[in-house]
Amino acid sequence: xxxxxxxxxxxxxxxxxxxxxxxxxxxxxxxxxxxxxxxxxxxxxxxxxxxxxxxxxxxxxxxxxxxxxxxxxxxxxxxxxxxxxxxxxxxxxxxxxxxxxxxxxxxxxxxxxxxxxxxxxxxxxxxxxxxxxxxxxxxxxxxxxxxxxxxxxxxxxxxxxxxxxxxxxxxxxxxxxxxxxxxxxxxxxxxxxxxxxxxxxxxxxxxxxxxxxxxxxxxxxxxxxxxxxxxxxxxxxxxxxxxxxxxxxxxxxxxxxxxxxxxxxxxxxxxxxxxxxxxxxxxxxxxxxxxxx
Amino acid sequence: xxxxxxxxxxxxxxxxxxxxxxxxxxxxxxxxxxxxxxxxxxxxxxxxxxxxxxxxxxxxxxxxxxxxxxxxxxxxxxxxxxxxxxxxxxxxxxxxxxxxxxxxxxxxxxxxxxxxxxxxxxxxxxxxxxxxxxxxxxxxxxxxxxxxxxxxxxxxxxxxxxxxxxxxxxxxxxxxxxxxxxxxxxxxxxxxxxxxxxxxxxxxxxxxxxxxxxxxxxxxxxxxxxxxxxxxxxxxxxxxxxxxxxxxxxxxxxxxxxxxxxxxxxxxxxxxxxxxxxxxxxxxxxxxxxxxxxxxxxxxxxxxxxxxxxxxxxxxxxxxxxxxxxxxxxxxxxxxxxxxxxxxxxxxxxxxxxxxxxxxxxxxxxxxxxxxxxxxxxxxxxxxxxxxxxxxxxxxxxxxxxxxxxxxxxxxxxxxxxxxxxxxxxxxxxxxxxxxxxxxxxxxxxxxxxxxxxxxxxxxxxxxxxxxxxxxxxxxxxxxxxx
Numbered sequence: 211x212x213x214x215x216x217x218x219x220x221x222x223x224x225x226x227x228x229x230x231x232x233x234x235x236x237x238x239x240x241x242x243x244x245x246x247x248x249x250x251x252x253x254x255x256x257x258x259x260x261x262x263x264x265x266x267x268x269x270x271x272x273x274x275x276x277x278x279x280x281x282x283x284x285x286x287x288x289x290x291x292x293x294x295x296x297x298x299x300x301x302x303x304x305x306x307x308x309x310x311x312x313x314x315x316x317x318x319x320x321x322x323x324x325x326x327x328x329x330x331x332x333x334x335x336x337x338x339x340x341x342x343x344x345x346x347x348x349x350x351x352x353x354x355x356x357x358x359x360x361x362x363x364x365x366x367x368x369x370x371x372x373x374x375x376x377x378x379x380x381x382x383x384x385x386x387x388x389x390x391x392x393x394x395x396x397x398x399x400x401x402x403x404x405x406x407x408x409x410x411x412x413x414x415x416x417x418x419x420x421x422x423x424x425x426x427x428x429x430x431x432x433x434x435x436x437x438x439x440x441x442x443x444x445x446x447x448x449x450x451x452x453x454x455x456x457x458x459x460x461x462x463x464x465x466x467x468x469x470x471x472x473x474x475x476x477x478x479x480x481x482x483x484x485x486x487x488x489x490x491x492x493x494x495x496x497x498x499x500x501x502x503x
Numbered sequence: 504x505x506x507x508x509x510x511x512x513x514x515x516x517x518x519x520x521x522x523x524x525x526x527x528x529x530x531x532x533x534x535x536x537x538x539x540x541x542x543x544x545x546x547x548x549x550x551x552x553x554x555x556x557x558x559x560x561x562x563x564x565x566x567x568x569x570x571x572x573x574x575x576x577x578x579x580x581x582x583x584x585x586x587x588x589x590x591x592x593x594x595x596x597x598x599x600x601x602x603x604x605x606x607x608x609x610x611x612x613x614x615x616x617x618x619x620x621x622x623x624x625x626x627x628x629x630x631x632x633x634x635x636x637x638x639x640x641x642x643x644x645x646x647x648x649x650x651x652x653x654x655x656x657x658x659x660x661x662x663x664x665x666x667x668x669x670x671x672x673x674x675x676x677x678x679x680x681x682x683x684x685x686x687x688x689x690x691x692x693x694x695x696x697x698x699x700x701x702x703x704x705x706x707x708x709x710x711x712x713x714x715x716x717x718x719x720x721x722x723x724x725x726x727x728x729x730x731x732x733x734x735x736x737x738x739x740x741x742x743x744x745x746x747x748x749x750x751x752x753x754x755x756x757x758x759x760x761x762x763x764x765x766x767x768x769x770x771x772x773x774x775x776x777x778x779x780x781x782x783x784x785x786x787x788x789x790x791x792x793x794x795x796x797x798x799x800x801x802x803x804x805x806x807x808x809x810x811x812x813x814x815x816x817x818x819x820x821x822x823x824x825x826x827x828x829x830x831x832x833x834x835x836x837x838x839x840x841x842x843x844x845x846x847x848x849x850x851x852x853x854x855x856x857x858x859x860x861x862x863x864x865x866x867x868x869x870x871x872x873x874x875x876x877x878x879x880x881x882x883x884x885x886x887x888x889x890x891x892x893x894x895x896x897x898x899x900x901x902x903x904x905x906x907x908x909x910x911x912x913x914x915x916x917x918x919x920x921x922x923x924x925x926x927x928x929x930x931x932x933x934x935x936x937x938x939x940x941x942x943x944x945x946x947x948x949x950x951x952x953x954x955x956x957x958x959x960x961x962x963x964x965x966x967x968x969x970x971x972x973x974x975x976x977x978x979x980x981x982x983x984x985x986x
Contacts, residue, residue, distance in 0.1 A: 272702060
């Protein structure tokens with residue numbers, strides 16, 4: 211069930227975002243990014259690349275020095291209550307009130323949301339084996355993470371932002387979580403963006419990947435397209451320039467090799483055919499992460 | 504803010520209460536009831552009912568402090584920015600609580616003020632107190648401002664006096680208008696205490712979370728390091744760390760595993776942690792230094808006769824000195840709990856005593872540290888008692904002896920995780936026992952020498968018995984493994 215009429219308008223839009231910390235280098239540097247309804251976007255980047263900063267900026271938790279962020283067409287810094295109710299967030303650092311029990315915490319937040327799926331909450335608490343009446347302080351790291359996810363899913367948000375949501379989960383917990391995430395998208399067409407370092411999880415659910423590097427989203431594209439269209443070519447600099455022009459390929463990264471040769475990671479247009487005799491390698495997700503972040 | 508939101512917000516302080524030591528709250532409630540009943544029975548009727556009402560005012564303010572702390576804890580930046588209506592609901596709940604507490608405290612104060620004083624002044628005073636208490640939950644250093652208000656008022660008297668005069672004139676001319684203006688200004692202050700989820704709020708919330716965590720550790724008897732209080736505190740205490748590091752380097756340079764003293768001096772660094780004698784000494788030195796500075800400031804600003812101050816303030820100062828001098832010693836067993844994970848490794852180190860020897864050595868070193876603190880405290884209290892009639896503080900070190908014989912010789916292996924009660928109970932027992940000894944002498948006419956001799960005999964009898972029991976107990980380290 212979709213709560214809002216289908217629209218092609220972006221769920222979130224970031225334009226020209228620049229942000230740096232006091233006495234620090236720029237973390238985000240003229241970043242442009244767009245999230246469309248129903249997209250599941252895996253945000254990838256090295257440690258310290260600014261993934262958390264980007265997600266916090268997206269939610270209006272950080273004010274950029276330049277640029278604009280809009281969520282559902284509103285300025286992210288001044289969202290009204292109706293729009294806030296459409297956003298769910300799982301932060302990297304647990305923000306649960308630790309003296310509460312899970313039942314108390316969920317009752318607390320339920321009072322603020324106009325819609326709340328109690329059946330889903332009950333089901334997830336039972337399936338994920340979270341004691342309702344045990345103080346949150348005494349739950350394990352994984353259980354706290356699951357509770358944080360339940361709280362974010364309970365009001366059925368149209369935009370779900372998750373910062374390293376599976377970091378504390380075991381493989382079974384990650385599988386359950388990913389199943390829920392896919393359900394959210396398939397059932398309601400929600401937009402989901404999450405950062406992670408576990409690439410195998412991305413292969414299961416992320417239909418889109420965004421690579422964050424140098425303070426910008428270096429590339430965002432559907433995962434299957436990337437795996438199908440991105441290739442690594444090796445040859446002399448002249449050969450590579452000719453080949454890229456001939457194929458109409460978009461070079462993503464160039465790495466100089468010895469003796470005037472180079473390795474070019476490039477995205478081919480759909481239906482492009484690589485001529486015989488060209489040194490070309492397929493790439494997997496690990497390669498993409500290593501090369502593009 | 505709807506009723507469901509309000510009930511959830513109002514329930515939060517109760518849900519966030521410390522569940523580890525519920526007896527502490529029952530004890531306080533029982534004491535308040537006993538004191539109230541005693542006042543109603545024994546004091547003259549016109550004075551007797553004022554004490555319970557006065558205590559009710561303290562309870563109202565105490566409840567407000569708990570509510571204010573909880574509201575600020577609920578004001579998480581993520582919730583303020585992402586949860587619909589959360590920030591607004593907190594501000595409205597705070598306004599409602601502020602109005603209720605100010606009103607109730609005013610009503611109670613109005614009942615006990617002789618001649619049924621002016622309610623306008625009472626309302627203004629109580630609302631200022633309630634607003635101040637709310638803001639101290641956000642800015643802890645406001646308490647310091649209160650502590651040093653006396654010299655500060657003196658310093659700024661030249662500028663403040665005309666301002667106070669002008670305000671007093673305005674108050675006289677238009678009391679209700681001024682009262683309304685003051686209440687509105689305070690209501691505005693109440694709403695501005697909450698953050699909106701912005702970057703400053705996030706930084707402040709992180710600092711407050713650190714402080715709450717450190718306070719929780721302290722309430723459980725654990726001693727958080729300077730780092731637990733945040734970057735500023737860490738920087739402030741860096742000279743302490745430098746001194747401790749220098750002493751540690753010297754100790755390690757002369758390490759000798761064949762000498763028990765050298766081995767245990769190094770083990771103490773781990774075992775006593777922040778309650779190590781050197782840390783205690785530096786903390787005490789800082790407190791004494793700050794006290795001297797504030798005395799000097801007051802003396803210079805007001806030209807007070809210090810002998811007069813000592814004569815009238817001897818009781819409070821005596822209790823303060825006794826608390827500062829004796830409580831670190833009582834905290835030593837609890838500090839053992841903090842290093843229990845490192846203690847397994849410690850036991851494997853060359854030269855480390857084992858079995859009954861280890862039990863005896865651990866207890867002896869605790870008793871020795873306590874003994875040094877006890878002697879210093881006694882000397883300070885004797886010096887203070889020379890110019891005053893207040894003898895109660897002298898009973899504190901006396902009462903500490905049998906209690907130390909009991910608490911410092913506990914079997915470490917059977918210890919349980921410290922709670923708020925664990926750390927408070929020895930001090931509570933100390934004050935109760937000292938109070939009883941004082942009453943024996945002052946009210947029942949017992950000879951002070953006789954009371955002293957009996958207490959010393961009790962401590963002397965307890966100590967060998969406890970040490971024998973400790974020698975037969977399971978190995979002391981790691982503590983708590985059999986608890």
